[in-house]
Amino acid sequence: GAVVSQHPSRVICKSGTSVKIECRSLDFQATTMFWYRQFPKKSLMLMATSNEGSKATYEQGVEKDKFLINHASLTLSTLTVTSAHPEDSSFYICSAPDGLAGGVSEQFFGPGTRLTVL
């Protein structure tokens, strides 16, 4: 099956710094990628939809200036957590449908990035 990678897998940073998380589709092109956030022992919540060549679409309640998304190419989307604070500590997961294959029955998820803000 298709593979989605994320980097880094784990990051610890100081409060006030910015952190960039990369999501790559390794063997397919993705015009759309999704960013989810998961708090401990909770479900995945969609944060935003990353669109190649256009602005990201953010879910209600997600600060677009806080969580910057750039879909630089058909295989790369980045999420930058700006001026991170302890409450931004979470597990961030990206996913991508195989857009060129049309209506596939599977969403491909990256392995996730665990962010800890001290």
Added chain:
Amino acid sequence: AQKITQTQPGMFVQEKEAVTLDCTYDTSDPSYGLFWYKQPSSGEMIFLIYQGSYDQQNATEGRYSLNFQKARKSANLVISASQLGDSAMYFCAMREEDMGRRALTFGSGTRLQVQP
């Protein structure tokens, strides 16, 4: 209103026994897909099984089967012959096709513990 409801926060099952994890959904879209994912402690989301709203037969993938009851809007996951490695969080999710959104909406999850 919750689009995906998983009413079992935790479940226990004996090794080699079968277990059913419940999932109900709510949508007005005639075209949708239902997914089950397994999330072990490592955090990765492992795809288990998919059921399309127009599929006539219940989906099966090895030891996993989906009991799809469209009129009741339920999509329960059945795991047969449980193994210790099945212990994990299980999430039911839905993708609504007609609205053009291809992101998934997840339920709250069920933690399954398989006992020897």
